[in-house]
Amino acid sequence: MRGGGVAVCTTTCEYSRLHACSGGLLSFPRTNPIIASKPQPLIGRNRSIPLFTPLRVSGSRGGGRPRMMTMNVAATDTLQKGIAEFYDESSGVWEDIWGDHMHHGFYEPGSDVSLSDHRAAQIRMIEESLRFASLSDDSVQKPRNIVDVGCGIGGSSRYLARKYGAKCNGITLSPVQAQRAQELAAAQGLDGKVSFQVADALNQPFPDGEFDLVWSMESGEHMPDKTKFVNELARVAAPGGRIIIVTWCHRDLSPSEESLRPEEKQLLKKICDAYYLPAWCSTADYVKLLQSLSLEDIKAADWSQYVAPFWPAVIKSALSWKGITSLFRTGWKTIRGALVMPLMIEGYKKGVIKFAIITCRKPAS
Numbered sequence: 001m002r003g004g005g006v007a008v009c010t011t012t013c014e015y016s017r018l019h020a021c022s023g024g025l026l027s028f029p030r031t032n033p034i035i036a037s038k039p040q041p042l043i044g045r046n047r048s049i050p051l052f053t054p055l056r057v058s059g060s061r062g063g064g065r066p067r068m069m070t071m072n073v074a075a076t077d078t079l080q081k082g083i084a085e086f087y088d089e090s091s092g093v094w095e096d097i098w099g100d101h102m103h104h105g106f107y108e109p110g111s112d113v114s115l116s117d118h119r120a121a122q123i124r125m126i127e128e129s130l131r132f133a134s135l136s137d138d139s140v141q142k143p144r145n146i147v148d149v150g151c152g153i154g155g156s157s158r159y160l161a162r163k164y165g166a167k168c169n170g171i172t173l174s175p176v177q178a179q180r181a182q183e184l185a186a187a188q189g190l191d192g193k194v195s196f197q198v199a200d201a202l203n204q205p206f207p208d209g210e211f212d213l214v215w216s217m218e219s220g221e222h223m224p225d226k227t228k229f230v231n232e233l234a235r236v237a238a239p240g241g242r243i244i245i246v247t248w249c250h251r252d253l254s255p256s257e258e259s260l261r262p263e264e265k266q267l268l269k270k271i272c273d274a275y276y277l278p279a280w281c282s283t284a285d286y287v288k289l290l291q292s293l294s295l296e297d298i299k300a301a302d303w304s305q306y307v308a309p310f311w312p313a314v315i316k317s318a319l320s321w322k323g324i325t326s327l328f329r330t331g332w333k334t335i336r337g338a339l340v341m342p343l344m345i346e347g348y349k350k351g352v353i354k355f356a357i358i359t360c361r362k363p364a365s
Contacts, residue, residue, distance in 0.1 A: 083173050083174075083222060083276040084173045084174045084175065084198075099119050099122070099155070100152075100153050100154065100155040100158075100184060101119070101122035101123070101125075101126075101152075101155035101156070101159075102152035102153065102155065102218075103122060103125060103152075103155075103156075103217050103218045103246070104122070104125055104218065104307040104310045104355060105118050105119075105120075105121025105122045105124065105125055105307065105309070105310050105313075106121055106122075106124040106125040106127075106128045106303070106306050106307065107121050107124075107306055107307065107308065107309050107310075108306075109305045109306065109308065118309075118310070118313050121309075121310075122155075123159070125217075125246070125307075126156060126159055126160075126217070128306075129217070129244055129246055129357060129359075130244075132299065132301065132357055132359060133242055133244050133299075133359040134242075134297075135213070135242060137163075137164075142164045142165075142166070143160075143164050143166050143211075143212045143213035143241075143242070144164070144165075144166050144167065144212060145166060145167050145168075145210065145211050145212055145213075145238070146160050146161070146164070146166050146167070146168040146169070146211055146212075146213040146214075146215060147168070147169050147170075147171070147204070147206065147210070147211045147213075147214055147215065147236060148160070148168055148169070148170040148171070148215050148216075148217070149171060149201045149204070149214065149215065149216040149219055149233065150171070150172060150201060150216060150217070150218070150219020150220075150222065151170025151171060151172050151177070151178075151181060151196060152172065152177055152181070153177050153180045153181045153184065154170050154177075154180075154181030154182075154184060154185060154194060154196055156170075156215060156217050157169075157170040157181065157185075157194045157196070158184065158185060158188060158190055158194055160213070160215065161190055161193040161194050162190070166193070166213075167193055167194070168193065168194045168195075169194075169195055169196075169197075169206070169211075170194065170195070170196040170197075171196070171197055171198070171199040171200075171201060171204065171205075172196065172198060172199075173198060173199075173200070174198070175198050177196075178196040178197055178198050179196075181194075181196040182195070182196050201216075201219060201222075201223065201229060201232065202223065202225060202228045202229055202232055203232070204232050204235075204236055206236045207236075208235055208236065209235075209236070209237065209238045209239060209241075210236050210238065211236055211237060211238055211241060212237075212238045212240070212241040212242070213241060213242050213244070214233045214236060214237045214241060214242070214243045214244070215244050216233065216243075216244065216245045216246065216247070217244075217246050218246055218247060218248065219247070220245055220247035220248075220286075221247050221248040221249075221275075221277050221280065222276065222277060222278070223278070224278040224279075226281050226285065226286070226289060227289060230245075230286070230289040230290060230293065231293065233245070234290075234293050234295060234362060237362040238362065239362055239363065239364050239365055240361065240362060240363075240364040241361070241362050242359065242360075242361050242362075243290075243295070243359060243360050243361070243362065244357070244358075244359045245286065245356075245357070245358045245359070246355075246356070246357045247286075247356055247358075248280065248353060248354070248355060248356075249280060249281060249282050249283050249285075249286070249353075249354045249355075249356045250264070250268060250280040250281070250282055250352060250353065250354065251282065251351055251352055251353075251354055252282045252283060252284045252354075253282065253284075260352070264350075264352045267343060267346065267347055267350075267352060268280055268347070268352065268353075270340055270343055271340055271343050271344065271347070274336045274337050274339070274340040275337055275340070282354075283300050283302065283354060283356040283358060286300065286356070286358045287300055287358065290358065290360045294363065295360040295361065295362060295363070296360060296361045296362070296363055297359075297360055297361040298358070298359070298360040299358070299359050299360070300356060300357065300358040300359075301356070301357050302354050302355070302356060303355045303356065303357055304348055304353070304354050304355045306355075307348075307355045308348065311341055311342075311344045311345045311348070312345065314341055315341045315342065315345075
């Protein structure tokens with residue numbers, strides 16, 4: 001949602017063919033979250049790149065040889081351009097109405113709140129994510145070097161930099177977002193603490209082991225290669241560092257299922273086409289990927305019930321006079337995104353879409 005990573009969106013969007021991990025479900029504990037710079041140009045590659053490499057998991061269904069899809073440089077560049085333009089076009093509208101946090105809010109189930117409360121809920125989403133991941137405020141243990149993968153206009157980066165007194169690097173595919181994020185940082189006196197650049201989340205421009213907090217707030221849904229995405233998050237994490245992924249997923253498959261039902265795929269395809277999303281994966285798929293890298297303290301939870309008021313509020317703001325006039329000043333990509341908002345509500349109500357948090361820690365040695 002916030003413009004991180006390479007977006008892949010085709011007119012076919014074949015979910016069963018692109019599904020990342022079709023293996024059996026894992027069992028992992030259910031948790032109650034209540035308790036408890038200047039933009040740089042993208043660098044092209046002179047070769048075909050893997051689109052999706054299914055992860056082979058012990059005991060998974062289907063075994064056999066993993067299938068590989070490739071996209072040539074021209075197609076990849078076209079898709080990168082599409083997602084960058086989507087966020088170039090729509091970020092100003094979002095900021096004007098909702099402020100600088102381009103992600104869901106965290107609410108008490110059944111709450112009825114005003115726009116100002118929604119903005120507070122977006123801050124609460126950050127705090128609940130940190131709490132779920134057991135991030136410490138202790139002066140010795142708190143993170144000091146953070147990467148915000150898919151940073152949007154830098155709301156999380158600035159918040160985390162202030163909270164922890166940390167340095168934060170944000171990356172996005174959108175030059176407009178990166179520039180606006182840096183302007184806001186300067187206006188808020190954080191120019192020396194946070195920096196933003198245009199970069200690919202699947203090929204991050206950072207050395208190994210650079211960050212003690214790797215933060216991905218609603219950017220994983222844009223990643224066409226979830227295996228490479230998770231590998232990059234783990235690569236740039238420092239030994240002992242914490243990784244937090246908050247993302248849209250589809251429901252976990254039952255042991256007897258090979259894929260989602262046709263009507264579920266069709267629903268997700270419509271959302272995919274509007275928001276430049278590749279095939280979705282499940283929370284269980286993410287857990288398997290993290291386990292395959294021997295990451296530690298892996299936890300995951302379904303927070304769908306805590307984000308229920310979000311999309312109705314977004315639709316309400318879009319239908320306001322200010323929202324309507326802003327939409328018509330932007331372009332077709334933003335308008336098309338607005339038109340499919342009711343499908344997000346439908347997906348949540350039907351249990352097809354899940355709002356997931358997945359966290360883990362890189363081994364200290």
